[in-house]
Amino acid sequence: MDIPETGVLNNSLRYFFTPSSLASELLYYPTRVGRYFCDHRYAFNHDVETARLASHRLNLMLICVCRGELRFVLEGEAASALPGQIALFDCRQPHEYSAQDDTEFYWILFNGLNAETFYRRILQNKGECHVFAPAGFPEITRGIGELVSSCETGERMSEVACSQLIHRLLCELLLGGESRGREENQAVSEAIGFINRNLYRNITVGDAAAAAGFSPAHFSRVFKLHTGYSPYEYILLGRIGAAKHLLTSTRLSVKEVAYQVGYNSEENFIHSFRKKVGVTPGVFRSVPV
Numbered sequence: 001m002d003i004p005e006t007g008v009l010n011n012s013l014r015y016f017f018t019p020s021s022l023a024s025e026l027l028y029y030p031t032r033v034g035r036y037f038c039d040h041r042y043a044f045n046h047d048v049e050t051a052r053l054a055s056h057r058l059n060l061m062l063i064c065v066c067r068g069e070l071r072f073v074l075e076g077e078a079a080s081a082l083p084g085q086i087a088l089f090d091c092r093q094p095h096e097y098s099a100q101d102d103t104e105f106y107w108i109l110f111n112g113l114n115a116e117t118f119y120r121r122i123l124q125n126k127g128e129c130h131v132f133a134p135a136g137f138p139e140i141t142r143g144i145g146e147l148v149s150s151c152e153t154g155e156r157m158s159e160v161a162c163s164q165l166i167h168r169l170l171c172e173l174l175l176g177g178e179s180r181g182r183e184e185n186q187a188v189s190e191a192i193g194f195i196n197r198n199l200y201r202n203i204t205v206g207d208a209a210a211a212a213g214f215s216p217a218h219f220s221r222v223f224k225l226h227t228g229y230s231p232y233e234y235i236l237l238g239r240i241g242a243a244k245h246l247l248t249s250t251r252l253s254v255k256e257v258a259y260q261v262g263y264n265s266e267e268n269f270i271h272s273f274r275k276k277v278g279v280t281p282g283v284f285r286s287v288p289v
Contacts, residue, residue, distance in 0.1 A: 007042025007099060015151035016055070019112070020159060027163035028112040028170075031055045035106050035148050038068075038099035045096035056091055059111045060119055062169065063087040064141045068103025072096070072131060079131040086140065087131045088122065088173065106144040110166050118170040125174065125225050135185070136172040143169055175228050187212040188226045191219070192234075199238050200262045205231045239263070240276050247285040254281045 003014050014034035023029040032055060036042075050056055063070065065081045072079045073096045074089045081087050089095050091109070126132050134140060143165050150157045157165065194211035195203065208231050209219035223231045239261040246257045258269030273281050 003036075005042065005044075007038050007040065009037040009039065012036045012038075013148055013152060015148065017162075023112065023159045023163070026113065027159055028110060028115055028166035029159060030108055030110045030147065030162055030166065031059050032109040033107070033144065033147050033151070035145070036104070038103045038105075040099060040101045042103070043096070043098035046091070046094055051091070056109060059091050059109045060115055061087070061089055061091055061095075061107065061109055062140075062144075062173075063097075063105050063107045064137065064144060066104045066106065066141065068105075069100040070097050070103060070105060071100075074130045077130070079129070081131045084137050085131055085133045086137065086173075088119065089130050090116075090119065106141055106148065108144050108147070108166075108169075112163070112166070115166070115170070118174060121228075122170070122173045134173055134176050136176040140169055140172055175226065184222050185226060187214060188223055191223065191231070192227075195231075195235055195238065199235070199242060200260060202262055202264060203235065205235075208235075235262075236272060237276070240273060243269070243273060243281065244277075244284065247281055254285075257281065 001013050002010060003012050012035060014032065014036075016032050017030045019027075019029035019031070045051065046057070063081065064086050065083055067083055070081045070087065072081065072087055072089075073094075074087070075093050075095070079087075087097070123130070147157060147162065147165060191208045191212040195208050198207070205220060206216045208223075209216040212219050212222075214222065220231055223229070223234070227234065229237070242261045243257050246252055246260060247254075250257075252260065254270065255266040258266045261269070263269040263272070270280055273284070277284060279287075
């Protein structure tokens, strides 16, 4: 494919999308997607004509580096992306990047639904770093590759399929952790098992941290990074879920349910339940919502 960008080689691919009104309102959607093979002449910045088009500047960009190196300046911060790393940024903000020789990368411009909220949470979890190495890099790259291949064969994914794909990528970026933290994945899994086995006991975040072999502060940070929840919130929501089951399937009193799911007082249980569910346990038992 002949792509009129300096430094983009002829075996590169690029495709455009125009979302329907339904997709714009309710779905995630791509506006462009591609697989680029580049040499050192390739460079892109937010001042070029292409970057000023609405199909670029109003969207989010995800780039997966498969070979070579891309050098970025994103919102004034310089960073390099090597194989196995991704760059994620908002095209409305200042951005520029350039390639070294023999560089290959997949990329997708996308938006829709709550994509910007996902984006902000992902950056928050990554310490505001736009370039990082996700544990799910192969799955992310494979997903974008499937979209590129569907365009290449003339059998493009439906808008619903595109939306599902982008949502899957965003979830992987938000909750999948980073490749350098695979031992943390195992520790978090062990902590989750400990919490689930001891949900009805008066366990603390410190107890779960000890099960993972971490200090409470480090455990809280790692747990939220990998699950999206603080350890306290995970325990709380687990207890609320168990309480809902008991309220609708047994004749235990509200006080008995409170103690069954690990609360030390009926008053604390009612307060937590109403705060999370919106109604008291008694109302929920009468009309489950």
